[in-house]
Amino acid sequence: MKRIVSKLCICLSLLSLLSCRKEWLEPNPLSFFTPENVYTNKAGFESLLITMRKDLKNENTGPINFLINEFASSDLGVASVQLDFYKLTPNTDRYYKYLSMFTTAYASIKNANVLISRIDAIKWDSQDVRNALLAEAYWHRAYWYYRLVNSYGDVPFIGEELTGPKLDFQTHSRWAVLKKIQSDLEFAVQHLPVKAPAGVISKGAGDHLLAKVYLANLEFDKAIEASTRVINGPYALMRNRFGITANDTKRNLIWDLHRPKNFNIPQNTETILAIVDRFEAPPGARSGGLYTMRHYNCAWWNTIIRDSQGKAGMVASGPMYDSLGRGNGNVRLTSFYQYDLWNYKNTTWKNTPDLRRSDINWTDLNEILYNNPASVDYRKPVQIRNLAAPADTFYGLYAMPHYIMFVPQDDPLAQPFGGNGDWYVFRLAETHLIRAEANYWKGLIAEAAKDLNIVRQRAGALPVEVGEVTLDFIFDERARELFAEEPRHSELVRASYILAKQGRNGYSLAQFSQKNYYYDRLMAKNIFYTRKVNYIGNTSDIAPFHVLWPIPASVVNANTLGIINQNVGYDGASRNVPPVETIP
Numbered sequence: 001m002k003r004i005v006s007k008l009c010i011c012l013s014l015l016s017l018l019s020c021r022k023e024w025l026e027p028n029p030l031s032f033f034t035p036e037n038v039y040t041n042k043a044g045f046e047s048l049l050i051t052m053r054k055d056l057k058n059e060n061t062g063p064i065n066f067l068i069n070e071f072a073s074s075d076l077g078v079a080s081v082q083l084d085f086y087k088l089t090p091n092t093d094r095y096y097k098y099l100s101m102f103t104t105a106y107a108s109i110k111n112a113n114v115l116i117s118r119i120d121a122i123k124w125d126s127q128d129v130r131n132a133l134l135a136e137a138y139w140h141r142a143y144w145y146y147r148l149v150n151s152y153g154d155v156p157f158i159g160e161e162l163t164g165p166k167l168d169f170q171t172h173s174r175w176a177v178l179k180k181i182q183s184d185l186e187f188a189v190q191h192l193p194v195k196a197p198a199g200v201i202s203k204g205a206g207d208h209l210l211a212k213v214y215l216a217n218l219e220f221d222k223a224i225e226a227s228t229r230v231i232n233g234p235y236a237l238m239r240n241r242f243g244i245t246a247n248d249t250k251r252n253l254i255w256d257l258h259r260p261k262n263f264n265i266p267q268n269t270e271t272i273l274a275i276v277d278r279f280e281a282p283p284g285a286r287s288g289g290l291y292t293m294r295h296y297n298c299a300w301w302n303t304i305i306r307d308s309q310g311k312a313g314m315v316a317s318g319p320m321y322d323s324l325g326r327g328n329g330n331v332r333l334t335s336f337y338q339y340d341l342w343n344y345k346n347t348t349w350k351n352t353p354d355l356r357r358s359d360i361n362w363t364d365l366n367e368i369l370y371n372n373p374a375s376v377d378y379r380k381p382v383q384i385r386n387l388a389a390p391a392d393t394f395y396g397l398y399a400m401p402h403y404i405m406f407v408p409q410d411d412p413l414a415q416p417f418g419g420n421g422d423w424y425v426f427r428l429a430e431t432h433l434i435r436a437e438a439n440y441w442k443g444l445i446a447e448a449a450k451d452l453n454i455v456r457q458r459a460g461a462l463p464v465e466v467g468e469v470t471l472d473f474i475f476d477e478r479a480r481e482l483f484a485e486e487p488r489h490s491e492l493v494r495a496s497y498i499l500a501k502q503g504r505n506g507y508s509l510a511q512f513s514q515k516n517y518y519y520d521r522l523m524a525k526n527i528f529y530t531r532k533v534n535y536i537g538n539t540s541d542i543a544p545f546h547v548l549w550p551i552p553a554s555v556v557n558a559n560t561l562g563i564i565n566q567n568v569g570y571d572g573a574s575r576n577v578p579p580v581e582t583i584p
């Protein structure tokens with residue numbers, strides 16, 4: 001089967017999403033493993049599903065993965081080497097993959113479309129088997145379209161396998177795409193299994209994604225129904241110590257919950273869907289690692305961290321190097337996430353009962369010690385005043401959520417970037433927050449508070465009062481619970497569209513690129529944009545139109561017989577035409 005999948009991928013790679021060269025239709029056959037020969041039974045179609053599941057893993061693993069895009073353009077962090085979002089254009093993204101996410105998402109959609117288009121090309125002995133395969137393909141396609149419409153807005157909808165060159169794609173409205181994937185998911189949840197192996201899509205994962213789509217479509221009653229089905233299903237929030245660190249008395253439940261080796265074990269009843277990425281797997285079945293310590297942690301180990309004599313206070317070795325890793329600050333955490341987010345009633349980050357900001361779970365500045373044995377300050381807390389320039393703290397020193405970022409390397413020869421490990425895609429805590437938000441939109445604030453407090457009380461946080469529940473508080477709670485887990489930018493954009501469509505707080509769809517909730521929240525919470533920080537030639541800057549990322553110019557320009565719209569604010573938007581509003 002592995003040989004079939006491998007050779008098939010070589011053949012299929014010749015068919016590009018936006019192919020425009022005739023010779024791509026006439027490849028020299030590399031083997032007899034053509035689609036017509038492979039997709040003849042359940043095993044052939046399952047090989048496609050394996051590829052789609054791997055796409056989910058790729059989103060969360062490796063250097064500069066798509067998940068860090070979400071936090072580097074949010075209220076919780078900034079893109080350290082692309083602080084100026086005016087430098088994000090349809091032709092260029094600097095280091096971060098804002099453009100390639102678009103084409104990569106369509107590559108996974110292409111795989112789903114092959115299965116969807118060919119599912120009835122053979123005779124099935126069991127309609128249940130056929131429907132289960134189709135249901136998971138619908139889920140994967142819906143997952144990526146959900147991400148696309150909440151990252152780029154209006155996008156082309158491709159709903160079938162492309163077997164030849166196509167140069168006349170059209171942009172479909174975000175609302176048309178959402179309506180279509182809602183219908184697909186409503187079918188999928190009827191046929192997905194209640195229980196599924198690790199990394200495989202279950203009915204719970206179907207209803208969880210469907211609840212998000214219902215929210216995006218402003219169908220709040222249905223969002224409540226879908227999320228309630230998950231909450232009443234075979235899941236439960238973890239409330240007691242468990243897993244590989246259960247006997248470590250220095251740690252706590254929240255630490256256990258965020259150990260990748262605990263994500264997919266039977267004890268963990270909170271996991272709805274988590275990717276599977278194990279070091280012991282064959283090379284082709286594992287990633288280069290989660291890179292969490294590299295992406296989110298500061299560069300405390302760098303030579304810019306000076307001691308009281310102005311000499312190097314740090315070395316890239318030793319126990320602290322293994323524990324905190326070789327951080328690079330690709331997502332530079334905001335002071336809002338580090339500190340202000342945890343202020344509630346009379347508590348602050350220093351004394352909050354919330355385990356998600358407990359001292360044992362975070363590494364604060366006073367816990368970063370000079371680790372250079374040759375330094376006069378060896379094993380003393382690092383001092384900001386010793387840095388050559390205060391701006392060095394941007395890259396080199398800030399507090400870190402160690403309980404999330406710490407993923408040791410199983411490979412003893414690898415640098416400590418964050419090793420292989422499973423990672424959450426959907427977790428029951430988020431389902432409660434989805435239902436809380438749906439109730440908020442309906443004006444059922446007391447019901448929203450109940451779900452918020454279920455999550456907060458498990459973390460040891462003080463309960464929120466009904467009168468304090470706002471959209472901002474809900475997104476604050478998502479930040480506290482789902483950092484480095486949810487697609488943060490996408491969810492903020494989703495909420496921005498809801499407010500705009502409802503015409504609330506001065507927002508509107510007509511002026512979406514000029515005024516939106518996403519931008520206003522960033523300016524209120526992310527001080528890097530208000531203080532205009534300068535780092536390696538970039539001065540932090542962002543505008544309301546950056547709520548949506550640009551459509552790659554390579555995609556727009558290749559579509560010579562049609563028009564793919566560009567988002568307002570970027571070069572090429574003057575050519576836009578009204579998007580298609582219906583999808584068959």
